[in-house]
Amino acid sequence: MEYSTRPDRKVLGAAGEYTARLMIEEAGLRVLECNWRDGRRGELDIIALDDTDSAQAWTVIVEVRTRGGRGKGSALASVDPRKVARLRALTGAWCRQRGHLGSRVRIDVVALTLNARALRDWPTAPGSGVDLRTRGAQTLWLRGVQ
Template identity: 35%
Template sequence: MNATGALGRYGESLAARRLAAVGMIVLARNWRCGRTGEIDIVARDSDAQGREALVVCEVKTRRAGSFEHPMAAVTPEKADRLRRLAACWLDRHGGPPPGGVRIDLIGVVLPRRGAPEVEHARGVA
């Protein structure tokens, strides 16, 4: 694995821990759907009424000082691809849960020193 791949995997591990810490259940990591692509994290979340939602989570990891902040990385094209991937997951796993489907983004910034900064945006697309 190259340095960029290792950076991405580290960010995904931090993201999965963050999701678990807020009560989500991680169902899959790096789930692939043929040529459509890959979902970084698939999770299950429950709302206040106890309805479960499927969460398709894109994780972007950057070193501090990088040109683009990770939260700016979901373009309209990327959002469309994530929607197609969510549809593929639903097709293979029995359809949508009662709470529907949500696409989240987790941005991880790794400073030169100190703890990583992990930002979670819900429902970005």
């Protein structure tokens, strides 16, 4: 396998979304959609169904934030009130388009932060799913972001 010295932002982001999907599925949620776009308004990373409690099923919108190194702070630090407002607007658009108005919906954030050492010797094979937890990523899953 070939290795690069450091992944670019797109590759790191794709690895973050892959890792988040694994985490979500391991927790018993079912992924419904990935990378849903509302034109130029933005994208919802992952839409999942949480029916682990059959009495209270939720549609879960998951924002995945991935950061490499600590120069810009943690991945969670990149979720500010403006980002949450954008996620709410996109969630409303998705619900209208998919006929989910009035259903239980929550917004979660999965934040993955890697140190500089974890970014060395990055596999360059296209489409290779990299679970960032195996590279020492600090993971945080916040449920029900307000």
